[in-house]
Amino acid sequence: MTTIDDIDSRTPVLVGVGQAAERIDGSAYRALSAVELAAAAAREALADAGANSEALAARIDTVAGVRQFEISTPGAPAPLGKSDNYPRSVADRVGADPARAILEVSGGQSPQHLITELARNIAAGNSDAALIFGSEAISTVRHLAKSEQRPDFTEQRGGQLEDRGFGLSGLVSRYAMMHGLTDAPSQYALFDNARRARLGLSREDYRRSIGELFAPFTRVAAKNPYAAAPVERSAEELIAVDDRNRMVAEPYTRFVVARDQVNQGAAVLLMSVAAARELGVPQDKWVFLHGHAELREKNLLDRPDLSVAPALVRAAEHALEIAGIGADQLHTIDLYSCFPIAVSALCDDLGLTADDPRGLTVTGGLPFFGGAGNNYSMHAVAETVARLRTTPGTYGFVGANGGTLSKYSAAVYSTTPTDWREDESRRLQEELNAVPSVETAVQADGPARIETYTVKYERSGPTGIVVGRLDDGRRFLATVAPQDTDLLALLTTGDPVGHPVFARSDGRGNVVTGSPEKMKELFPQRVPVLRDDYEFARVHRDGHLLEITINRPEARNALTPQANEELDEIFDAYFADPELWVAIITGAGDQSFCSGNDLRYSASGKPVWVPKNGFGGLTSRRDMTKPVIAAVNGFAMGGGCEIALACHIVVADDTAQFALSETRVGLIAGAGGLVRLPRAIPPKVANELILTGRKIPAEQAHELGLVNRVVPAGTALDGARAIAVEILSASPTSVRASLQVMNETSGISDVIDAVDHHSPALDDLMTSEDMMEGLLAFGAKRAPQWKNR
Template identity: 60%
Template sequence: MPLPDSTPVIVGVGQVSERHGEPGYRGRSPVDLAADAAREALDDAAIAASEIDTIAGVRQFENSLPFSQAPLGRSDNFPRSVAARVGAAPYRAVLEVGGGQSPQHLVNEFAAAIAAGDARVVLLAGAEAISTIERLSRSGDRPDFTEHAPGSLEDRGFGLEGIVSFDHFPYGLTEAPTYYALFENARRARRGLSRAAYAAEMGALFEPFTRIAAANPHSAAPVARSAAELVTVTEANRPIADPYTRYLVAREKVNQGAAVLLMSLAAARRLGVPKQKWVFVAGHADLRERDLLARADLSTSPAAVAATRHALDLAGIDMDGLASMDLYSCFPAPVFAVTDAFGLSPDDPRGLTVTGGLPFFGGAGNNYSMHAIASIVDRARAEPGSYGLVGANGGMMSKYSTGVYTTAPVAWKPSDSQKLQAELDARPAPGEAASPSGPAVVETYTVKHDRGGDRTGIVIGRLESDGRRFLAHGDEILDLLTEAEPIGARVTVRSDDDGNRVS
């Protein structure tokens, strides 16, 4: 049967990048990079920017927290600044909440809006210029990236609820690697692996990623590395938060932009977009985890697994039916959450990434998965009828958005994300002890290393009396945390005005 005219379809994608010291480097701002990617997406579809009725922008890191700074200034209306650069005057402009799920969530949201008749031509765009901004902010000739873009803006805020807790800051949980290290060590314990065996497993996971990044012209770190090289501590590969070394964490100092152009089938036909450019969203889902201490299992992500499975179910395929995939890889833990559930191997011939992953291709802030989507779209076009999956993780393994892409014509199907979310939220979970005291056991941990060699121990434990969970300082048991097997160890927790401590 013919597809409805309102069926959403991706018709254009674009990616741009630059590395300092290489030919063509221009020191572009985030707006400039996003606009150049948007021009590529428009050129890909061969349509005029004046056709865009809606633009949605991905939030930069320098505008993702209440205390974030923009050293060189920034636009006060990022989406409309991008629109102005390309000659568009959309009636609606959106600035999405923070989080790596943002690009895929925007595809899901605005594909649904197109299907409902609430939009016809939608541009999604984002970029980061963290490398350029850091370099130029130290120079004597500082550019000013401040700009005012007139027009309405639907600013959705930071979206930090349930992701970042300022109550965690005193314990050293101030950045993503520390949170993810807690998940990683919980998984190591579940698998019963030694520190060395688990390091080897992380290295084996990411070694193929480095080879893909090395062949990607947009990569920030196009260097193939062995599994051993990724996990061996050196001056260049210093410890970050046990069990992570520098090579295992997302590389945020990049200059990259990407854009995706969606429209209805009616618009695609009216504007003469060739059918070989059309890529359909065959499946999708958007789910989230509970707050950190309210999760049933810190070693995995049920939301990521359920979102991936539901997107595949909507597409009418299973994992074996995919020709390509990109699993969000800010750290090993989010990749393992999916590979464990679906039995995927690090040496899967299809690869677990199409870009090279966030530590090697580059973690372009919240916008990384826009690059993954653009790359999957290119793969789908190169192999008509094939299916590709994008899994986009946000926050502290907090949100997960998925999309399945194909050139095979398929009608838009609403997801059951709301029902699935209710099922996830109904799972039993441990309570939290606000002021814990007494015998306890270590559930997971990490030791954070700063550049000066100082270490901070962080412990999540359970009270022996009732199983309630708590967060605590672990500096009094650093020897246990660094040299022995902490997980399952009996400790004593006490609470005072300075917080919770274990000994």
């Protein structure tokens, strides 16, 4: 057994922990900022070490801060202001001047991850002492944001900062946002409902198990002076739905989800054994890291089984393995408890139960102690350290979860001396990554079954969200059609998992109903015919020619979702009408063909979507076997340029300018520009235009092959009409067959293979009236009379 005298001097040891909290209804309420709460906790951690606080602070060479929620996502508001260097603002207040300051990525794994990382740095000899902290003042911010005497928490500290970014990769997707899966309760509810189905429990029994799981947590919180909700509640109270305990997302009531409205801070002081000895930190303050592991789960929809959390379980098991103990040997346990599944997923595999006499939390848990943003587990570490000191030689476990059961950092602590022990998380991560992912269907159409589900309860009413499986096994997200009251009732009262549904996709995403018949009833297919009037476009039919004018000149013909939908409807009608053979698209006025996406609309917060057929109803449209000509007058920017690229022929007046300008506003040319431009012009030139967002004039676009013809200013439509007349003089059947063959062979790289490709268009052509008419007219030296058949 390793003794304290045998310990390597570089061994990392926790020597001080501290916490701070205040409630807005408390007698000692001071409206502290997040920086001040963290500083208060840090001062407690320095004092807790039992040595000279000033000397300890002076020795700190690294400070690391856990992100508050208001700096965890791009554009998040900070109504009372914030520090531009949170770690150094806190360090200043405790008298530390570290060489290195870190602002960690978002996620509840952050506190334990930082402890493990900086402990490793100390063991490697790269650091002597590190102070780690985090805090939230959400309750104060919400309380005072509209106050006339609201405080200003803004700090321009500056200085070195290792800002690691938000760390949101893989946790946020446009696909999830399209289907309302934007909030943590809804995402976690999918896992809990999948677990209920796997266990074969009724809704009532499962909800009761949630109450029984969390009722002991409330008893711990009730005795914790730092708790945000120190109220003991029974299992029945936790799950009973009433005005105070409303449903949030099936199966969660408000009482069983993380409480983020808190004012809390926590800090940990970590240093080498050598530094602790030198600074006179008493050995009865020392707590060692006996085991640790960090693993990441696949992205939510990639996971083979949504009812389990293998990365969490394996991380916990590995931390225990390194410590050389089993779960039964733990004295204290704190399982991250933002939602019930974060606890029960571990209990299932570690053999823990809700009534474990040791308890599953040392703080009271996130719904009751308070989910102090990303920093909750720092409080768990602080409580664990305090308890282990009172029972020397025992072991405590802390599990820290981030994302959607995505990132897990686990650790085992004890006062028993031990040298630094390295983990094998990298090898384990490779094993987890090697498990095949589930294929996702972004656009889901046809029969399917519900894999898991939830119902979000909002002021606008309930919204059903389904994870489904198509018959081919692909997984998809969908919302439940609000009008399908039977299916919504099944989600709220029945057993939906495994239930058959019918899916249909459109530009807004996927929707499911209980049957194909219900889908037809609620969403009858649109008949593809031209209307007499449109709000955002004008159409003019001249024989076999259709002219389409984007009619938003006041916005430079930028497109909103509604304008895109109209253009999609118009092009559907064009391609369906056998009497329309050529289409021209242009823009109203003389300033702009189309300036792309309407960014003002996008910034308004209103729903944004694009039709399945793409921007302008063209950029993702397959089988364009009728010619579309772009008559570009003025600017063709961003999405407008992508519309032009999707057209078969482009005529531009000499005032026209083309650009894929998305990079200049933080976007990408995702409606085909990134694909089509490098195929239309020399790739190196395309690279430059895409990466710089630079505009090019019509003549240069013509030289590059992007434009077919350049015509005088104001005559783009006339120039397009001239080409249309030439096309209309040819056989429409031949034109259609030619486009079809070009479409079919565009992806065949070998020229001979492409030439030899057999297309059904050729068979149709051989039996067409137009082919026979063309030959007969040629022989008779007369103009052909095309029938388009």
